Amino acid sequence: MRQGNTGLHSRIALVPTRPLELIRLERAVIGYRTPLLPPLDLAVRAGSTLGVLGPNGAGKTALLKSLLGLLPLFAGRRVLPLGRAPRVGYVPQRDRLDMSWPLTVLDVVLMGRAPLVGPIKRYSARDRSAAQAALQEIGIGDLGDRPLYALSGGQHQKVLIARAVAADPELLVLDEPTSAMDPAAERMLLELVQRLKAAHNLSVALVTHQLTAIPGFATDLALIDRERGLFEVGPAEQMLDPEKLGRLYGREVRVAKVGDKTAIVVDGGAPP
Amino acid sequence: MSGFADFWAGRDLWRDPMIAGILAGAVLGYIGVFVVLKRMVFVSAALSEISGVGVAFAFWIGAVLGIDPHAHGRVPLLLEPTWFSLVFACAAAALFSLRPGHRKLAPETIVGLGYIVSSALVLAILNSPRIAQEAHAVGDILFGNAVTVPRRQIVALFSAALAAVIVHAIFFKELLFVSYDPETAVVQGMGVFRYELLLNLATAIVISVATRAVGALPVFAFSVIPAAAALMLTDRIRLTIALSVLFGVISAAVGYYVSWVEQLPTGATMVVIATLFLLPGLVKILRRSAV
Numbered sequence: 001m002r003q004g005n006t007g008l009h010s011r012i013a014l015v016p017t018r019p020l021e022l023i024r025l026e027r028a029v030i031g032y033r034t035p036l037l038p039p040l041d042l043a044v045r046a047g048s049t050l051g052v053l054g055p056n057g058a059g060k061t062a063l064l065k066s067l068l069g070l071l072p073l074f075a076g077r078r079v080l081p082l083g084r085a086p087r088v089g090y091v092p093q094r095d096r097l098d099m100s101w102p103l104t105v106l107d108v109v110l111m112g113r114a115p116l117v118g119p120i121k122r123y124s125a126r127d128r129s130a131a132q133a134a135l136q137e138i139g140i141g142d143l144g145d146r147p148l149y150a151l152s153g154g155q156h157q158k159v160l161i162a163r164a165v166a167a168d169p170e171l172l173v174l175d176e177p178t179s180a181m182d183p184a185a186e187r188m189l190l191e192l193v194q195r196l197k198a199a200h201n202l203s204v205a206l207v208t209h210q211l212t213a214i215p216g217f218a219t220d221l222a223l224i225d226r227e228r229g230l231f232e233v234g235p236a237e238q239m240l241d242p243e244k245l246g247r248l249y250g251r252e253v254r255v256a257k258v259g260d261k262t263a264i265v266v267d268g269g270a271p272p
Numbered sequence: 273m274s275g276f277a278d279f280w281a282g283r284d285l286w287r288d289p290m291i292a293g294i295l296a297g298a299v300l301g302y303i304g305v306f307v308v309l310k311r312m313v314f315v316s317a318a319l320s321e322i323s324g325v326g327v328a329f330a331f332w333i334g335a336v337l338g339i340d341p342h343a344h345g346r347v348p349l350l351l352e353p354t355w356f357s358l359v360f361a362c363a364a365a366a367l368f369s370l371r372p373g374h375r376k377l378a379p380e381t382i383v384g385l386g387y388i389v390s391s392a393l394v395l396a397i398l399n400s401p402r403i404a405q406e407a408h409a410v411g412d413i414l415f416g417n418a419v420t421v422p423r424r425q426i427v428a429l430f431s432a433a434l435a436a437v438i439v440h441a442i443f444f445k446e447l448l449f450v451s452y453d454p455e456t457a458v459v460q461g462m463g464v465f466r467y468e469l470l471l472n473l474a475t476a477i478v479i480s481v482a483t484r485a486v487g488a489l490p491v492f493a494f495s496v497i498p499a500a501a502a503l504m505l506t507d508r509i510r511l512t513i514a515l516s517v518l519f520g521v522i523s524a525a526v527g528y529y530v531s532w533v534e535q536l537p538t539g540a541t542m543v544v545i546a547t548l549f550l551l552p553g554l555v556k557i558l559r560r561s562a563v
Contacts, residue, residue: 068459070458070459085461088459088460088461090455090456090459090460092453092455092456096455097452097453098309098452100503101309101452101509102309102503102506102507102508102509102511102512103452103507103509104507104508107448107509108452110445111445111448111449111452111453111456111457112460114445114446114449114457114460114462115460115461115462117445119442119443119446120442120443122445123445147507147508148507149507150507163456167460173459
């Protein structure tokens, strides 16, 4: 029996394995100057799409920064199962960026390559073709030479996604990517991210205050609100629960299946 | 034409200050693109004033110790005002790089406080009874005088400009990334503080040395006007930098010439000439808004 086990182990060891998680927070107490929430556990699983949902000012950005190691924890620890931090492609909120800079779309997308190139060296022809390929993949390959100020809001968002893809990421992080978008544009953007996820074997983390961005997109869902001292995480289908969402928004929430889609309605009344 | 002939005849007198002005116009035209894009124009004014405090402080210590600050060659190296000016400016640049913002104390408030406090300190030190009799000369040493520039200040300015250009040439893509989108640069592991510090130190050193060479007003103007003028004309970063440097150089050279021929204050004339470069961009904007 003992002999058999050893043989099995050596056979398993020969099979390339992929860690199940990219980043994990264990009993983490997050916050800026003071703790925001009781200790929490959260993991970004390889190949998953983690949605972080909560109202404005709920602590979503603090959670994201803690997950990425940009904000020190008050307590607990951040574990990197890969033995190193995963390569991250980051899509910030586009209204935080200044569109008046004299940069072309290609200038911005190339920035995603900067950490890969390293200091001192210039962008190579390979970096330029990677940036151009990212633009092609997002569907804006013809915009490389266009100045930033001449872009529409949706095009700007795609440029930021192209920059994140050009960084050759393992984890794609999007911060409120669909805010100020109409429902059709929101759905197109989320479908684009789904396509990129499949094509590049990515894990995705999406921070949003918009309920509509979650159903059919996130595989895991974290609900957060520091005002109510609330943090819950689990598979999206379990978390899209009227009671849990009602607690998060302080309103009655109804969840219904329409065909193969999930519809969520937030009512005016308090939760039952 | 006779004006130009007179000007040419006096070239031994204006060569050094002209070189200093052109150097300052070129390097500040370059750095100004980052200063304007990062919306930190008052940082250059504050750094100018803070480096002035360093110079005044060196004089005050010299007076306390009984050392004549005008005794060139006999002032101990450690009391050389240039060092104090550089140390004060670099310390302030490091402080600004920390982004020590607070809900009620935004970064621009901290820059403003730096400007106000250093202006008051300069006035207080200049009016100290210990150095009052030298105050007029100290004023020139503090904030320069584009009319006469000692050779060693040209060497210092050239060295500072060269250092800044080398830093920008080596780390251009990093400086551009962390200046444009520090949030993403942090997430992608770019070491934003390190590059912000490098950028601010290069800016501080150039502003500190240039202020002593050509004066506070042209330094502030050269770090804002040529870049603003260039930004209104193009949407390409490299062309913006090239135009800004060109505008800075022409403003310094033409400004010096006009001030010589018309007997006008040199620094102020350079600034007025620089302002003319804003006109094409303003016309472009007006034409666009009229459509």
